[in-house]
């Protein structure tokens with residue numbers, strides 16, 4: 518296992534982190550039941566293979582993740598750093614502490630190593646967090662009391678706002694999105710690293726998109742076992758990155774990811790350049806179809822045109838067909854994205870004149886429905 522300096526925390530972190538957001542489960546009588554024993558075995562195996570960072574959160578796995586991680590920690594607590602998160606629901610410091618206490622109870626530990634203000638952006642920070650008697654004051658006090666060892670934030674906002682959050686000087690690490698398909702945080706990641714923060718990456722394999730087999734992606738670097746390997750090695754080739762989290766749902770994933778994180782041979786400059794060129798070419802192809810500008814919306818029949826085309830591009834441009842199909846199936850479902858699938862188009866023609874790319878939307882939607890439906 519490779520280890521990297523975790524910012525200025527004085528800790529070394531494994532290049533692979535165990536994300537406990539997709540623990541193995543099965544559906545019984547319409548309900549999701551998590552396989553606690555297998556989850557614990559997987560966490561123990563990951564630790565055996567050198568993983569020393571486990572990331573959980575209160576709502577992961579229907580609220581079961583922290584509890585299962587807590588059980589897995591028995592006997593190995595001193596070998597791992599535990600990360601969990603505070604969902605900032607309001608501007609009350611007292612409420613933030615109640616949530617912290619609940620996490621400590623569920624994990625059954627005395628202190629959280631890396632405590633994240635969860636999924637924040639600059640607006641949430643200024644309007645809810647950095648307030649008199651607000652969550653920031655409360656968690657900094659909890660840190661003084663030893664309930665938290667390091668304060669962190671996880672981030673879903675514009676990259677320039679990540680820089681602002683880093684520059685507040687309150688945080689010791691950041692958890693953010695970065696992968697082959699989405700490199701928008703690259704500069705902000707470099708900035709965080711320069712400022713001494715540890716950088717943990719979520720979604721290194723594109724939220725599963727890059728985990729599906731894809732010849733188009735594998736072609737970029739012949740010899741890689743899978744798109745997931747390429748995706749993970751791409752993230753780890755960035756020296757500003759401390760750790761790549763993978764949400765693991767099977768023992769096979771634990772073994773495969775650990776093997777990739779074990780590979781100390783960084784991608785060469787030529788390999789990185791090759792990836793860059795191929796991705797740029799793919800992107801150009803994708804842009805030809807749809808830029809996601811939304812000008813064609815709203816559709817009177819609620820077809821989510823840009824999303825349907827985005828998924829079609831995953832299939833057509835990147836060869837990520839399994840992922841595209843599974844996401845397509847979720848459009849309009851209770852737990853899925855809003856709007857309707859391509860097959861709901863009634864061919865009224867209102868959208869087409871509004872598209873600056875002059876896309877034959879009706880025809881493309883038909884192709885999308887045929888390919889992904």
Ligand code: SF4
Nearest residue numbers: 816862863865866868
């Ligand atoms: S042509 Fe289809 S997608 Fe376009 S606005 Fe009409 S129903 Fe919606």
Ligand code: SF4
Nearest residue numbers: 807808810811813872
């Ligand atoms: S207007 Fe055209 S390019 Fe923009 S989202 Fe709609 S289909 Fe895509």
